[in-house]
Amino acid sequence: RKEVEQDPGPFNVPEGATVAFNCTYSNSASQSFFWYRQDCRKEPKLLMSVYSSGNEDGRFTAQLNRASQYISLLIRDSKLSDSATYLCVVTYGGATNKLIFGTGTLLAVQP
Amino acid sequence: ETGVTQTPRHLVMGMTNKKSLKCEQHLGHNAMYWYKQSAKKPLELMFVYSLEERVENNSVPSRFSPECPNSSHLFLHLHTLQPEDSALYLCASSQDLQGFGYTFGSGTRLTVV
Numbered sequence: 175r176k177e178v179e180q181d182p183g184p185f186n187v188p189e190g191a192t193v194a195f196n197c198t199y200s201n202s203a204s205q206s207f208f209w210y211r212q213d214c215r216k217e218p219k220l221l222m223s224v225y226s227s228g229n230e231d232g233r234f235t236a237q238l239n240r241a242s243q244y245i246s247l248l249i250r251d252s253k254l255s256d257s258a259t260y261l262c263v264v265t266y267g268g269a270t271n272k273l274i275f276g277t278g279t280l281l282a283v284q285p
Numbered sequence: 286e287t288g289v290t291q292t293p294r295h296l297v298m299g300m301t302n303k304k305s306l307k308c309e310q311h312l313g314h315n316a317m318y319w320y321k322q323s324a325k326k327p328l329e330l331m332f333v334y335s336l337e338e339r340v341e342n343n344s345v346p347s348r349f350s351p352e353c354p355n356s357s358h359l360f361l362h363l364h365t366l367q368p369e370d371s372a373l374y375l376c377a378s379s380q381d382l383q384g385f386g387y388t389f390g391s392g393t394r395l396t397v398v
Contacts, residue, residue: 217389275328
C-alpha cells in the first residue's frame with residue numbers, strides 16, 4: 175500500500191465550479207499534513223497546512239480526519255489559475271521530519 | 286538571490302558522462318534535501334543533510350553521490366547514469382530537521398541519453 179494515496183485525475187472542471195480532492199495516508203503516526211501545489215514543470219509550493227479542526231484560506235478549505243486517516247481539499251469558485259497538480263503531503267516526525275508526498279491530483283479548470 | 290537556487294535548469298548527459306547538480310540556499314536554513322520526481326511517481330527523498338552532515342540516505346544507487354561543503358550549498362554528483370534516471374531533481378531546504386520553512390528550488394530536469 176502506498177504511504178500517501180491520491181486520485182491522479184485529471185479533474186476537468188468549468189470555471190466557477192467547486193472541486194474536492196481526497197487523500198489517504200497509511201501511517202497512523204503521521205504528525206503533520208499539508209497540501210502543496212505544483213505547476214507544470216515547476217517546483218512544489220506550499221498551499222496550506224491541514225489542522226485537525228479544519229482550516230480555510232480564501233476559496234480553499236482543508237479537512238483532516240485522523241480516525242479515517244483521510245485529508246481533503248475543497249476549492250470553491252475555481253479559477254483558470256487554479257489549474258495545477260495538488261500534492262498531499264504528510265510527515266511522520268522522528269529525527270528527520272521528512273515530507274512524504276502523494277503522486278498528486280491534476281486539476282484542469284476550463285473556461 | 287533569495288530562496289533556493291538550482292543549476293543547471295536543464296541537463297542532457299550521456300551514460301558515460303560525469304556531471305554535477307548544484308543547489309544553493311540563501312535562507313539561513315540548516316537542513317538540505319535532494320528529491321527525485323519521475324513521471325507519474327511521488328517525489329522520492331534521496332538524501333538529507335543537517336549542518337553539513339548526511340543524516341539519511343534512502344537506498345540511492347552509488348552512481349548518485351551527494352556533497353554538502355557547507356550549510357548553504359549542496360551538490361549531487363552524477364556518474365554513469367541510466368536512462369531511467371531521467372527525472373526532475375529537486376533540492377529543498379528547511380530551518381531544521383523538523384521541516385519548518387520547507388522551500389524547494391526550481392529543479393534540474395535531467396535527461397540521460
